[in-house]
Amino acid sequence: MQNRIIQFYTTPIIVLIVLIITLLVGWSKTSNGQNVWDLKRCVSYAVDNNINLSLSNNDVNTQKINLLESKAQILPVLNMGTGLNFNFGRSIDPATDQISFNQNMNNSYWIESSVNIFQGLIRYNTISYNNYLLAASEKESDIVYNKLIFDIISSYNEVLYSQGLESVARKQVDLSFAQYTKMLKMVEVGKESPITAQELKSQWASDKLNLTQTQTQTQKALLKLKQLLRLKASSEFSIDSLNMNSLVMNHTPAIDSLFSMAINQMPDIKKEEFLLYAAKKDLAVAKGNISPRLYLSGGFGSNYFDGDVTRFQGQLKNNQNEYVNMGIVIPIFNKASTYSKIKRKKLAVKSQELQLELKRELLYTEIWNSINDLLAAEREFDASTELFEFSNLSFANISKKLEKGLASPSDYELAKQRMVSAEAGLLKARLIYVMRNQMLEFYKTGNWDHIF
Numbered sequence: 001m002q003n004r005i006i007q008f009y010t011t012p013i014i015v016l017i018v019l020i021i022t023l024l025v026g027w028s029k030t031s032n033g034q035n036v037w038d039l040k041r042c043v044s045y046a047v048d049n050n051i052n053l054s055l056s057n058n059d060v061n062t063q064k065i066n067l068l069e070s071k072a073q074i075l076p077v078l079n080m081g082t083g084l085n086f087n088f089g090r091s092i093d094p095a096t097d098q099i100s101f102n103q104n105m106n107n108s109y110w111i112e113s114s115v116n117i118f119q120g121l122i123r124y125n126t127i128s129y130n131n132y133l134l135a136a137s138e139k140e141s142d143i144v145y146n147k148l149i150f151d152i153i154s155s156y157n158e159v160l161y162s163q164g165l166e167s168v169a170r171k172q173v174d175l176s177f178a179q180y181t182k183m184l185k186m187v188e189v190g191k192e193s194p195i196t197a198q199e200l201k202s203q204w205a206s207d208k209l210n211l212t213q214t215q216t217q218t219q220k221a222l223l224k225l226k227q228l229l230r231l232k233a234s235s236e237f238s239i240d241s242l243n244m245n246s247l248v249m250n251h252t253p254a255i256d257s258l259f260s261m262a263i264n265q266m267p268d269i270k271k272e273e274f275l276l277y278a279a280k281k282d283l284a285v286a287k288g289n290i291s292p293r294l295y296l297s298g299g300f301g302s303n304y305f306d307g308d309v310t311r312f313q314g315q316l317k318n319n320q321n322e323y324v325n326m327g328i329v330i331p332i333f334n335k336a337s338t339y340s341k342i343k344r345k346k347l348a349v350k351s352q353e354l355q356l357e358l359k360r361e362l363l364y365t366e367i368w369n370s371i372n373d374l375l376a377a378e379r380e381f382d383a384s385t386e387l388f389e390f391s392n393l394s395f396a397n398i399s400k401k402l403e404k405g406l407a408s409p410s411d412y413e414l415a416k417q418r419m420v421s422a423e424a425g426l427l428k429a430r431l432i433y434v435m436r437n438q439m440l441e442f443y444k445t446g447n448w449d450h451i452f
Contacts, residue, residue, distance in 0.1 A: 038240040040452050042229060043152050049230050050148050056141040063137045067130040074123045076115035083108045105306040109316070112299030120288025125281050132278035139271035142447075146267065149448045153438070155225040157431050159239050162218040164427040169211040172420050176204035179412065182403060192405065199409040203416075252374055258443055259367050265446030266363060272356040279352045283345040289338045290331060298324040367443055374436040381429040384422065391415075391422040 037045075047053060087104050116123070180200040186192040226237050263269055302320040304312055331338065398415035401407035441450045 035236040036238050036240050039153065039156050042156060042225070042239070043149055043448075043452075046148055046152050046229050047145065051230075053141070053144050053148055056137075056144040060134070060137045060141050063130065063134040067127070067134050070123070070126045070130045073126065076113050078111075078113045080109075080111035082110070107304040108301060109303075110299060110301035112297065114295060114297035117294040117296055118291075119293045120291030122285050122288035125284040125288060129278050129281035129285060132274045132281060136271050136274035136278065139267040139274060142267035143271065146442075146446075146448065150442075151228060152225075153435070153448070153451065155221070155228050156239060157435060159218065159221040159225055160241065161428060161431055162214065162221040163239075163241065165424055166211070166214040166218050168420055168423050168427070169207070169214040172416065173204070173207045173211050175416065176200065176207045179399065179402070180204050186403075196409055200412075203409065203413050252371060252378075253440065253444075255364075255368055255371055258371070258440065259364050262363060262367060262443040262446070263360065265444070267446055269356075269359055269363060272352070272359045276349070276352045276356055279345070279349045283342070283349055286338070286342045286345045289341070292331070293329040294327075295329070296324075296326045298322070367440075370436065370439050370443070374433070374440060377429065377433040377436045381426075381433050384426040384429040388419075388422040388426045391419040395419040 084107050085105065087106075180197065180203075183192055183197045183200050187194050187197050222237060222239070225239070226233075226235070231237060300320065300322050302316045304315045304319070395415045395418070398407050398412050402409070402412045438448075438451060442448060
C-alpha cells in the first residue's frame with residue numbers, strides 16, 4: 001500500500017519533469033534556429049542597417065526638398081512688416097507739412113507682393129532639372145542597394161564554400177581514421193606491418209590538421225559576413241546551407257539580346273541618362289538668363305504720426321496708400337558672365353553624353369565577359385563532375401587493394417588527396433556557375449529579386 005502511495009505521488013512529478021525538459025529542449029531548438037540565417041534574412045538585415053544605403057537615401061530625400069523648393073519659386077512673393085521712426089531736430093511735421101524742430105514719431109505698416117511673369121522659362125526648367133536630379137539620385141540609391149546585395153551574396157557563397165571544404169576535410173579525417181582502425185586490426189592478427197599502421201596514423205594526424213585549418217577559414221568567412229551585416233562580435237551566427245545538389249543548366253542568351261534588355265534596366269545606365277537630361281535642362285536655365293524679365297508687384301501701406309490729433313484707427317484709414325508696379329528688365333551687358341556660363345553648360349552636356357556612351361560600352365564589355373565566364377564555368381563544372389566520379393572510383397579501388405596488401409599507404413594517400421581535391425573543385429565549380437548564372441539574371445532585370 002505504501003509503495004502504491006509513493007508511486008501515486010512520484011508519477012505526476014516525473015511527468016512534470018519530463019514536460020519541463022521537453023519545453024526547454026524545444027525552446028533551445030527555437031533559440032538556436034533563430035541564429036541560423038538564410039540568404040534572404042541576411043539581405044533584409046543588411047538593407048535595414050547598412051550605413052552607405054542610409055546615406056544614399058538621405059541624398060534622395062535632400063533632392064526631394066530641392067525639387068519642392070524649385071516648384072515653390074513660381075509662386076508670388078508675399079511679405080508684410082512695420083517700422084517705427086523717431087525724428088530729432090529739423091524735420092517736416094507730418095501733421096502740418098511745415099518745417100519743425102520738435103521731436104516726432106511715425107509708425108508705418110505695409111504688405112507687398114511680387115511675381116515674375118516671364119523670365120525665359122528659368123523657373124520651369126529648374127523644376128525639370130531638379131526632377132531629373134531626383135531620378136538620378138534614386139538610381140544611385142538602387143546602385144548602392146544592388147552592390148550591397150552582391151557583396152552579401154558573394155560573402156554568403158564564400159561561407160558556403162568554406163563550409164563545404166570543412167565538410168570534405170571532416171570526411172577525409174573519418175576515412176583516415178577508419179582505415180587506420182582497420183589496419184590496426186590487421187596488425188594485431190599479423191597480416192600487416194606496424195610501420196604501415198604508423199604511416200596511416202600520420203596521415204590521420206595530417207588530415208586532422210587540415211580540418212583545423214578549414215575550420216579556421218570558415219570562421220574567417222563567417223566573421224567577414226558578420227562584419228558586412230554589422231552584427232556584434234558576441235552575437236551567435238550561422239548560415240543556412242543551400243541545396244547545392246540541384247543545379248539547372250540554363251540556356252545562355254546571346255550577347256546583343258542580353259545587352260538590349262540590360263540597357264533599359266540597369267540603374268547605372270538610367271542614372272547617366274537622367275544626368276544627361278538634367279544637364280540639358282541646366283543649359284536651358286543658363287540660356288534663360290539672356291531673355292528679358294517681366295515682373296509685376298503691388299503693395300499696401302499706412303502710417304501713424306504721434307503729432308496728429310486723429311485717433312489711431314482714423315490715421316491708418318486716412319494715411320493708407322496702394323501701389324501697383326509692372327516692369328521689364330533687359331540684360332545688355334553682364335561682363336560676359338551669362339555667355340560664359342552657357343558655354344560651360346554646353347561642355348557639361350557634351351561630357352555627360354560621352355559619360356553615358358562610356359557606361360554603355362562598359363556594360364557591353366561586362367555582359368560579354370559574364371557570358372564567356374558562364375560558358376567557362378559550365379565546362380569546368382562538367383569536367384569537375386567527371387573528375388570527381390573517376391577519383392571516387394579510383395579511391396574505392398585503392399582502399400580495397402590496401403586492405404588486401406596490394407597497395408601502399410602512399411598510394412592510398414595519393415588517391416585520397418585526388419578524391420578530396422576533385423570534390424573541392426566540384427564544389428567550387430558549382431558555386432561559380434551559380435554566381436555567373438545569377439549575374440546574367442541580374443543584367444536582365446537590373447535587380448536581385450530572382451534569388452529570393
